[in-house]
Amino acid sequence: MSSQSSQTSISETSNISIESAKGENEIIIPYLVTKRLGENFKMMTNVPGALMAENYESQNMNQQIPSITKVDLNFQLNGFYHKSNMYEVMKRNKNPQLVIRRGQPFRVTVTLNRPIGLDERIKLLIYAKDLDSASVEDNTHFTITPKKTQTAHLDKGKWVAVWDFISQDEKTLYILVMSSHDSAIGKWNMEIWLDNGIQSSTPWKMEDPIFLIFNAWNKNDEAFVPDPKSRFEYIIKDVGVIFRGIHNSITKVFWKYSQYEEQVLEFAVDLVQNIGKLPLAECGSLALVMKKIAESIIHPPGIVEEMKAENYSTDMTIWTGTNTLLHRFSVLKTPIKYVHHHVISALIVSCLRTLGVGCRNVTCYNWAINPIEPIYTVDLLYTSNEMSDVFARKMNSIACYFVYTEVWARGICANKEVTGWYGLTPDQGPFPMRLIKKISMEKEIQNKSFYGNFNSDCIIWKFFRHNLPIKLVTVDVKSIGSLVATKAENSWRLSNITSYYKKQKVQTTEEKIKEVVLFTREEPLFQRFYVNNENYDLSFDLSVNQTFKINETIRVTFGVNNVSNIANYSVEIRVIVASVLCTGQFVDCVKDDRKFIYLEPKSSRHHTFMVPTTEYIPKLSNECIFKVMMQAYVKENTYDYYECVFIRAILPELMVSIEPFAKVNCKTIVELSFTNSTLETIEEAVLSLAELDSLNVKIFRKFKIMPQSSVQVQFAMVPRQIGTYHMAAKLLTDHWNVVNYVRIPVKPHNPGNALL
CATH class of the missing domain: 3.90.260.10 (Transglutaminase-like)
Known part of the structure; x- marks a missing residue:
């Protein structure tokens, strides 16, 4: 069999269309042998499908059944058509392992020590994981004989094999093996032997198992991706x-x-x-x-x-x-x-x-954690007492x-x-x-909590003491899933x-409050509560620089406006700035300040709280996120107001510059530069450069960076392959880490003799 003929046939294999047959659980594999292969090849359609007729039975009775000298799993061809040649196990020089996608045929080439007789058949034992675990009932253990018909029906969960063609000397057999589109993924083993109904050859056993994976190219597979x-x-x-x-x-x-x-x-x-x-x-x-x-x-x-x-x-x-x-x-x-x-x-x-x-x-x-179903809410409690009480309670949060x-x-x-x-x-x-x-x-749907993570409302409660009812201040219907x-x-x-x-949102805040009031809560804390009073005269506003450089002061401005023509109001304002985790959990209080405001009719007041760098830098969390909370209490009508917002500090940038046009097998210089724009000295900084997911990390050891000073470090690298390298440059300090990612395109050393 010439290599050209082999290549032609496998290309037909790759274009097999898998369509539903008469039965719902059947598919058809078109038979691949065509007359274009010529009369020099033995057409398997000429071989009887069952045991041979009487005049053939004794043809090789006195001759020992042929033995298998070689089995070729055609790694290169199967890898190309199964789009699996990128896997490391496919490219190993020693003991490679085949990776194939289910519901798609792959070629197995069997070489014998003599021509196959008409009364001799190839058999394949295919089983998942190991013989002790696999079973016929679970569709993980099969003994199959290659089909000699032009179509082969494949039941759900089964495997099938068909003849592709046979070489001119009748010693090399080309077989196409295929799993169903719903076969179990994982490791599969294979054994191959010959049988003539009386005796069997010594089976060939696979040293390392085949990996069967999902097939996004097969329209019948659950993992099918059309685009x-x-x-x-x-x-x-x-x-x-x-x-x-x-x-x-x-x-x-x-x-x-x-x-x-x-x-x-x-x-x-x-x-x-x-x-x-x-x-x-x-x-x-x-x-x-x-x-x-x-x-x-x-x-x-x-x-x-x-x-x-x-x-x-x-x-x-x-x-x-x-x-x-x-x-x-x-x-x-x-x-x-x-x-x-x-x-x-x-x-x-x-x-x-x-x-x-x-x-x-x-x-x-703003992901809702553990939303309460079926009203889809999360609870946020605050108190006018000590700061620790605000966060000590293990409540649902954002x-x-x-x-x-x-x-x-x-x-x-x-x-x-x-x-x-x-x-x-x-x-x-x-x-x-x-x-x-x-x-x-109203309708129960499994795993509906994903809805709550994106679309819940946040109930704001004010907590006083354990023997007093809590106060339902308001419901935030906008923040979650922003x-x-x-x-x-x-x-x-x-x-x-x-x-x-x-x-x-189709519900207003007032409608949502009514729904919360009517819903029966199991927690004792929520058995006794009352609703916040109405407020028609006062409006509140919280303004903060939500992103700021780490050397800048945090400015929190609140405003109160009284639209009444006759009423005076006394308002207590409390502003809290706290460092938090990305989970919303409290880390440390940075600022807790109060302000008492007296508002005359038709008047407004604004006040700004300042948080300098010396106060918030020592309390930075690992993602430099802060939570700003504004609490207001109106003495005259006992109205409570609450608003909170997340803000984040922008760290100084770690700059990366690369020698232009990095070339394969050539030295390339990567320079990292960093300017300490803060007002504090970085006592121990560590610079590192590494390819993503690489164990080989280049490190420039600890050094000191003074305020408003810069440092430059050069790293040398020698790319060994053409392509794009994804690198991560890091600067680690006591309080925070700076990371920059860069993509380095690597070109051939001699563009005239290499292809990009």
Whole structure:
């Protein structure tokens, strides 16, 4: 068989169309042998389908059954047509492993020590994981004989094989093997032998298993993604952007998913089958696989531990990719402490992309934590007493932002017709996000809390003492879900997708208060409460510079306006500035000040609180986020007012400059420069430069940076491959960290003799 003929046939293999047959659970594989191959090849359609007729039975009875001398899994061809040749296990020189997508045929070439006889048949034993775990009942254990008909019916969950063609000397057999579009993903093993009905040859056993993954190119697969550009963005691409910060001051981090690395593929399968212990019979369900991956990452025994309030001092930028994190886990053999929720979401995306599933990271700003159903609210308590009382209570709250995962899938929920993005966290989902704005308050829908995360209202309560009823001050119907953002397709920019998830409010604040009053709460604290008085004369305003440079003073301005023609009012104003985590949890009080104002008829008053750098820099949280709260109490009518807003300090920028036109195998200089624009001396600064998800980190050790002074450090690197290098430059200090990400395009050393 010539290599040209082999190449021609496999190209036909790649164009196989998989269509529904007569039965709902059947598909047809078109037979590939055509007359164009010529009469020099033995047409398998001329071979009887069952045991041979009598005149053939004794043809080779006195001859020993042929033995298998070689089995070729055609890594290059199968990898090309299954779009899996990027996986590290496919490119290894020693003991490579085949990665294939389900519902698509792959070629197996079997070489014998003599020509195959008419009464001799090839048989294949295919089983998932290992023989002890696989079973025929679970559709994870099959013994199949290649079909000799022009079409082969493939039942749901089954495998099938058909003859492609046979070489001229009848010693080399080309077989196409195919799983169904719903076969269990994971590791599969194969054994091949010959049988003539009386004796069998010694079986060939696969040394290393095949990896079977989802197929986003197969329209019958639950993971099918119709758009080629979307498949590249959400499956093939191994670098992404995750957005953080606050909704009007956004920062971003780059993440390398490393889905083609050996340990990431092994890890993804291990999460499903070993750590998650998902039964093999259920490993074909995309919904169950994605849920098990999300749960197994943090739930015991787990891979990582999520940051809590007491350990948020951990550097949140320490991890830039999946491979290095898994390498650390493989060394320690214990869960990594502690990681941020954007790292957990990135790990989920890495595992799912490794398994051939389209997915992305999405950030929701002002995310409601644990909303109360069915009224979809979160509680915020404050008190006019000591600052600690405001945050001491473990109540439902609002996070500055939360990063979750969205997975593209078809028909994996109760409504089989729903195709699109499904929301997923370790504790929620999968939930069809296209239905998030269609949820009825009266109808019970599984995992509807995703609706509450985006569309809940915040109830503001004022707490006095344990023996007194609490006061329902107001309901904020706007803040939660203020922005939903993700990386734009085929771009590094932000894509605002808020309108798809944020429901237009039909209730007024007054109507929502009535709903809250009528709803029976189980917590004793809310059994006795009363509603805030009406206020018609006074209006309040809170103004703050929501983004400011770290060397600037925070200015908080409040205003009170009295529109009454006759009434005088005495107002107590309290302004609190506190450093908080991205979860909204209190870290430390920066400023707590009060002001008493007397308002005459038709008058207004404004006052500005100042928070200098010397007060807030020592109390910075790891993301430099502050919460500004304004409390007002009107003595004459006991009216209470509350408003809060998140603000963020902008850190000095770490500049990166690169020698123009970096070339492969040539020295390239990367210069990092930093100016300390603050008024304080940075005692111990550490500069580092590393490729995303790389264990090779270049570090410039500790040094001191005086106020208003600059430092420049040069790093040398030698790119070994043509392409784009994604680098992370960091400056670490005692109080805060500065990170800058840069993409370095690397060109060939001699453009005339190399292709870009």
